[in-house]
Amino acid sequence: MAKYKQIGRADMTGDKGIALIHRIVNDMGFVWNALHLEAGIDGIIEIRDAVTAEVTNCIIQVQSKAGHSYFKAETDTGFEFLCDERDLDYWMRGNAPVVLVVSRPDQNEAYWVSIKDYFRDPNRRKSRKIQFVKTTDRFDAACRERLAALALPVDSGHYLAAVPQTDTLICNLLxxxxxxxxxxxxxxxxxxxxxxxxxxxxxxxxxxxxxxxxxxxxxxxxxxxxxxxxxxxxxxxxxxxxxxxxxxxxxxxxxxxxxxxxxxxxxxxxxxxxxxxxxxxxxxxxxxxxxxxxxxxxxxxxxxxxxxxxxxxxxxxxxxxxxxxxxxxxxxxxxxxxxxxxxxxxxxxxxxxxxxxxxxxxxxxxxxxxxxxxxxxxxxxxxxxxxxxGSQKKPKQRSLFVEEPAAMPTPxxxxxxxxxxxxxxxxxxxxxxxxxxxxxxxxxxxxxxxxxxxxxx
Known part of the structure; x- marks a missing residue:
């Protein structure tokens, strides 16, 4: 039995997962609010206009799962995640959109899915299994518009300007x-x-x-x-x-x-x-x-x-x-x-x-x-x-037994x-x-x- 109180590695990984979500949401220009007393929702994303700084009171609930153990049957293209029945029932019952974010914080890697949209199919709901596709389900700043579409009412007429980003334009003039x-x-x-x-x-x-x-x-x-x-x-x-x-x-x-x-x-x-x-x-x-x-x-x-x-x-x-x-x-x-x-x-x-x-x-x-x-x-x-x-490349060592064609002279x-x-x-x-x-x-x-x-x- 441990002599002193401990915070285990799993707890530290979970905290890193929340921190990763916080940073990515911040890069989107949205607001992240972590919940300290919760039963299956780790935090809330509030949609914010990055240009006008206006907040909308349109929210998305987020559940985080961080660590290598959550990446089941993983391949180069995807992996599986099995939802707990009680968690899934809790997520589906509310009136706000819910997203699940599965991450490996040590690799700066996260994936997401809209729970209510994904489990609208009864067969999926029965299996409780989520098939993540790495190319389309990556959780990063590029999914900003897709997240906003979950939270904003269809008839709101609200337009979110793009997050201001600098860029370098290359002209065709030499x-x-x-x-x-x-x-x-x-x-x-x-x-x-x-x-x-x-x-x-x-x-x-x-x-x-x-x-x-x-x-x-x-x-x-x-x-x-x-x-x-x-x-x-x-x-x-x-x-x-x-x-x-x-x-x-x-x-x-x-x-x-x-x-x-x-x-x-x-x-x-x-x-x-x-x-x-x-x-x-x-x-x-x-x-x-x-x-x-x-x-x-x-x-x-x-x-x-x-x-x-x-x-x-x-x-x-x-x-x-x-x-x-x-x-x-x-x-x-x-x-x-x-x-x-x-x-x-x-x-x-x-x-x-x-x-x-x-x-x-x-x-x-x-x-x-x-x-x-x-x-x-x-x-x-x-x-x-x-x-x-440019600098001359180091010449290759020629074989003593194989006659190689002479290289074309450089102009x-x-x-x-x-x-x-x-x-x-x-x-x-x-x-x-x-x-x-x-x-x-x-x-x-x-x-x-x-x-x-x-x-x-």
């Missing part, structure tokens, strides 16, 4: 961080870019791609007084100009030249990473791999084949990640505007016959913000070349144009996607002749 300070301009007799290339080819010389032929002038970020530029420019006409004079001019012609010059640098960043420009679709896309195998960047498939459902031995089409990229200026700052999209081919090169149907279908499938954010992050990684300039980062991280805004209000977006659809792709009916099944 700030231009750096570009060459000087822009060279010289007069030329040549009128078409093809003439410039033909002149260099005839002389057997190579030139950098950062140049523009416009209105009788050749523009470049390279000094035009040196070869091979002197072969296509008129002597003594070269001007050394400030790039910012073009970047921040109100003259449409000067802005056009600056944007085109940035575009020539942008193409170099992308070309080094296997991204090409589609003249017909006016967007950039990842080209096919040499052996038509899947390619990933930032965890996303940027090139992938899809088999025909009617004939698994045949490739129905290839999907390429793509993006519309446009330089824009706001408040004296240049940005690259990124609009993710897709490119579809039937053989890795030729456009798919069902290009528009496939694009429309996948756009409807990808209505979740998180999907667009992942694509934005992927393009940010490509454009900022973070996966090229050298392009330095003439660089970008800062995507623009982000901190806001005082958060609207959960679950409150306004439909349930995510299965991200499968259409077959040979896609239809849209399956998108809404």
């Amino acid at each position: 700030p231009v961080a750096d570009y060459p300070e000087r822009l060279f301009r010289a007069t030329t007799k040549l009128r078409y870019p093809s003439q410039v290339w033909e002149t260099w080819e005839a002389d057997g010389v190579e030139a950098k791609p950062e140049w523009l032929l416009h209105d009788g002038f050749l523009y470049s970020f390279h000094d035009l007084t040196f070869s091979p530029w002197t072969k296509v420019c008129i002597d003594s006409t070269t001007q050394n100009l400030s790039s910012n004079a073009f970047a921040f001019s109100q003259d449409a012609n000067l802005k056009y030249v600056f944007v085109r010059m940035l575009g020539s640098c942008l193409k170099e960043i992308l070309n080094r990473q296997g991204v090409r420009f589609s003249q017909s679709r006016w967007h950039y896309f990842f080209r096919s791999t040499s052996d038509f195998t899947e390619k990933k960047v930032g965890g996303l498939s940027v090139f992938k084949s899809y088999q025909s459902k009617s004939n698994p031995d045949r490739i129905a089409y290839y999907r390429h990640r793509a993006a519309e990229l446009d330089f824009v200026r706001f408040d004296g700052q240049w940005y690259l505007q990124i609009t993710p999209t897709y490119h579809f081919t039937q053989d890795g090169w030729k456009l798919s016959r069902y290009f528009d149907e496939r694009l429309s279908g996948i756009k409807q499938l990808e209505r979740q913000n998180k999907t667009h954010l992942r694509q934005l992050r992927m393009w940010e990684e490509v454009l900022r070349q973070t996966h090229l300039s 050298t980062p392009y330095t003439m144009l660089s970008f800062d991280p995507l623009v982000a805004f901190d806001v005082d209000w958060n609207v959960p996607e679950s409150a306004w977006l439909p349930q995510p659809a299965d991200d499968s792709d259409a077959d040979d002749a896609p239809g849209q009916g399956r998108l809404f099944e």
Whole structure:
């Protein structure tokens, strides 16, 4: 027999369970009142408007069961709880809604069920058994609206505003961080870019791609007084100009030249990473791999084949990640505007016959913000070349007996144009996607002749 009075481990666990409920209810913006003299109800939740701070006098009674012993027949997806007959009779008899919360406080884990709703079925009432589903019965701040619906009368007309939460919004604007300070301009007799290339080819010389032929002038970020530029420019006409004079001019012609010059640098960043420009679709896309195998960047498939459902031995089409990229200026700052999209081919090169149907279908499938954010992050990684300039991975130890294929060389980062991280805004209000977006659809792709009916099944 113990010499001194004791408070056992079960009592401590029960108290932790009440504390866990108190914290979660507080996170919801509701009021928790613990009962000290009770026969089967541990506390009361009063519904409160988190914005106006108004209390409603609409309540929910709560019974807590805390500890590992209450999780019977547990699996990865659920567990069972057997109610005591006297408890169940007591809960069902009253006129207020009652919820049972079963928790493991040491794991910060709790699940709940509305007793009167669950045991409305006579067969369930007879068995006294509750089957908890972990994915849908989790007791946390996300179940706030469902709890409020139990307490508020249907005809009350009372609206509960969302609990104020801060959030960070990611914009699709990538700030231009750096570009060459000087822009060279010289007069030329040549009128078409093809003439410039033909002149260099005839002389057997190579030139950098950062140049523009416009209105009788050749523009470049390279000094035009040196070869091979002197072969296509008129002597003594070269001007050394400030790039910012073009970047921040109100003259449409000067802005056009600056944007085109940035575009020539942008193409170099992308070309080094296997991204090409589609003249017909006016967007950039990842080209096919040499052996038509899947390619990933930032965890996303940027090139992938899809088999025909009617004939698994045949490739129905290839999907390429793509993006519309446009330089824009706001408040004296240049940005690259990124609009993710897709490119579809039937053989890795030729456009798919069902290009528009496939694009429309996948756009409807990808209505979740998180999907667009992942694509934005992927393009940010490509454009900022973070996966090229990062630390070198430790080389794997080569086998002495097995000949391994040589790894593809990593492209050298392009330095003439660089970008800062995507623009982000901190806001005082958060609207959960679950409150306004439909349930995510299965991200499968259409077959040979896609239809849209399956998108809404």
